[in-house]
Amino acid sequence: MKTFFKSLTIAVGAAAMFAGIAAADGHLEGAVKARKALMQLYAFNLGQLGAMAKGDADFDAKVAAAAANNLLAAATMDQSAMWPQGSDSTAMAGKTNAKAEIWTTYPAVAEKGKALAEAATKLAGMVGDLDGLRAGIGGAGGACGGCHKEFREKIN
Numbered sequence: 318m319k320t321f322f323k324s325l326t327i328a329v330g331a332a333a334m335f336a337g338i339a340a341a342d343g344h345l346e347g348a349v350k351a352r353k354a355l356m357q358l359y360a361f362n363l364g365q366l367g368a369m370a371k372g373d374a375d376f377d378a379k380v381a382a383a384a385a386n387n388l389l390a391a392a393t394m395d396q397s398a399m400w401p402q403g404s405d406s407t408a409m410a411g412k413t414n415a416k417a418e419i420w421t422t423y424p425a426v427a428e429k430g431k432a433l434a435e436a437a438t439k440l441a442g443m444v445g446d447l448d449g450l451r452a453g454i455g456g457a458g459g460a461c462g463g464c465h466k467e468f469r470e471k472i473n
């Protein structure tokens with residue numbers, strides 16, 4: 318009887334432990350999903366502006382303002398919970414392209430995020446006409462690339 322209780326305790330303990338691990342993994346995966354979704358919002362809004370800048374879409378000041386303001390709102394969101402320790406491309410191979418350097422060289426990545434927020438702020442004030450949009454979009458695009466170059470795995 319004594320041994321039965323002992324093994325029961327161990328079994329329950331082990332189950333609780335695995336449940337804990339599963340919950341932690343779920344939390345990391347949710348964070349990865351959220352930041353990828355945020356990146357998709359960046360890309361969608363910048364894409365709309367890019368299409369107008371290139372002449373692939375007619376310039377529309379209202380559409381441009383909405384896209385630039387959305388980009389700015391997304392870029393100034395508090396992302397701290399979206400980048401938890403242990404959610405890098407080594408720890409979660411195949412699930413994320415976030416390089417471990419994000420955490421090992423912190424706060425370098427935060428500077429890149431700040432650069433995007435600044436470029437997006439400027440851009441939002443320039444999209445009233447096509448010339449302004451064309452002059453401002455490079456700074457925002459450059460801020461995306463500046464971070465990807467150092468902190469995102471190369472993707473084909």
Ligand code: HEC
Pocket residue numbers: 349352353354356357359360361363412413414415416426427429430433457458460461462464465468469470
């Ligand atoms: C501060 C750093 C940083 C900035 C600034 C940044 N990115 Fe990213 N981006 C990343 C990282 C890191 C990943 C990989 C995320 C992952 O896989 O978990 C990524 C991934 C992406 C992805 C792929 C998302 C997916 O679904 O897998 C897109 C698209 C993207 N970024 C677009 C942009 C655009 C557009 C901008 C600029 C408006 C931008 N990013 C600015 C760091 C950044």
